Amino acid sequence: MREALWDALKTVNDPELHRDLVSLGMIERAEVEGGVAHVKVNLTTPACPLKGKIEGDVRAAVLAVPGIEDVNVTFGAMVRPPAQPALPGVKHVILVGSGKGGVGKSSVAVNLAASLAVEGARVGLMDADVYGPSVAHMLGQGGARITANAERKMLPIEAHGIRFISMANLSPAGQALVWRGPMLHSAIQQFLKDAAWGELDYLIVDLPPGTGDVQLSLTQTVQVTGAVLVTTPQDVALIDAARALDMFRKASVPVLGVVENMSYFVAPDTGLTYDIFGRGGSRKLGGLPLLGEVPLDVEVRQDADLGIPAVLSHPDSPAAQAMRQVARNLAGRVSVQTLSSLPEQLPVV
Structure with missing residues (x-):
């Protein structure tokens, strides 16, 4: 039998x-x-x-x-690594980019990381937005300082089940960083290779807006599993998202899908839905898989200011539920992407 x-x-x-x-x-x-x-x-x-x-x-x-x-x-x-793992102990590096600011990219990155951690994955979050780091504040650790271990490796800070590194925890609060490209490249190298990330299933990287030095340094330094594009529905955001898409393709980084943030707004008093920025515009982005539509929700902003991801603070809200589904869809896309790099026949356990 x-x-x-x-x-x-x-x-x-x-x-x-x-x-x-x-x-x-x-x-x-x-x-x-x-x-x-x-x-x-x-x-x-x-x-x-x-x-x-x-x-x-x-x-x-x-x-x-x-x-x-x-x-x-x-x-x-068991999250399987690709044929060529990203970093020692790190199975997958996933970039979260937008092409422009103001679309909620960092908020999506933080809540994606928190969602994957809630599901049981080992997750790291690297704040690569060196000029405008916000991840530390969104995780309630703006005042924490990064320390080093006996091997002089940076120790990521842990919050809400996520290990993270941000320039906000290395530089004085409010101080502007006036750096040229080579210094940015050095900082990215240190975040990736001089940090004791430990064993991670996913390292989520919150990119700065645009298509500049940081993006180039990352794609040249580490094997990236794929990227996620965050946009709002209106054309002015989609124009820049299309540029980011072109950049990833030129750098041979697979784009796993798009997240349409602030996709719609549900009035709490009437229940009516308003498409403040339009809706469905992300479907214009070169036939990319739609990972999810996240509604505009005041609780997401409030939770970010309080330092608790919305998926943890208000898990039953429409925005949190949408973000949890985005994370599941992303994890599924990573699995599909990984399968393409593995042998046709895998051993039976």
């Missing part, structure tokens, strides 16, 4: 990867005890957006095996 059980599991495909769970090495345990099948599935990310469908498909396939009366499906997760 064990062989029949494994044969049944070979008929169940991962909905995003389009290969069966057995050949993908996602089945950790499959055995039958007293007419009950026990199956453990190791997802490719703790933030798998289609976990429910996988469970339903496994149950249906296993219950079709003669002699099996019930099935107990449990889940684990």
Whole structure:
């Protein structure tokens, strides 16, 4: 019966990867005890957006095996690194860019990192906006100072389950950094390679606006899994987002999708929806996958000022729910991107 059980599991495909769970090495345990099948599935990310469908498909396939009366499906997760991992201990580097300021890029980056951490992933957040660092404030650690370990490696600060580094924690508050390109390049190198990030599934990088020195330094320094574009729906934001898209493509960085931030506003007193900046404009960006539409929500701004990501402070709000789904969709895209760099046949666990 064990062989029949494994044969049944070979008929169940991962909905995003389009290969069966057995050949993908996602089945950790499959055995039958007293007419009950026990199956453990190791997802490719703790933030798998289609976990429910996988469970339903496994149950249906296993219950079709003669002699099996019930099935107990449990889940684990193991984020697989690409063929060439980004950094020692860091599986995936994901850039969050916008092409222009004012679209809520840093807010999206912080809430993406927090969402992935809530799902159970090991997450780091690097604030690469050296001239205008805001991540530390958004995580409630604006006054913290970065220290070093015995190996003289920078120790990321930990907040809300996220390890992060920001220039705000290295320079005096309010002091402007008047740096040329080579100094920016040196700072990015230090953030990436002279920091004790430890074991991370995802390192989210909050980019500065534009397509300048920092973006170039990052793409030349580290193997990037992919990028996320953040935009608002109106044309003036999309024009610059298109430039950022062109930059990533020229740098051979896969663009995993777009987040339409401030996509709409729901009036709290009437429940009416207003498209303040238009809506759906992100679909004009070269056919990129839409990771999600995040509504304009005053609580997101308030939470950022208080130093608590909205997905933690107001998890049931429409904006937080949208951001959580964006994170799941992004994790799924990373898994698909990773599969393309792995061997066709993976070992069965």
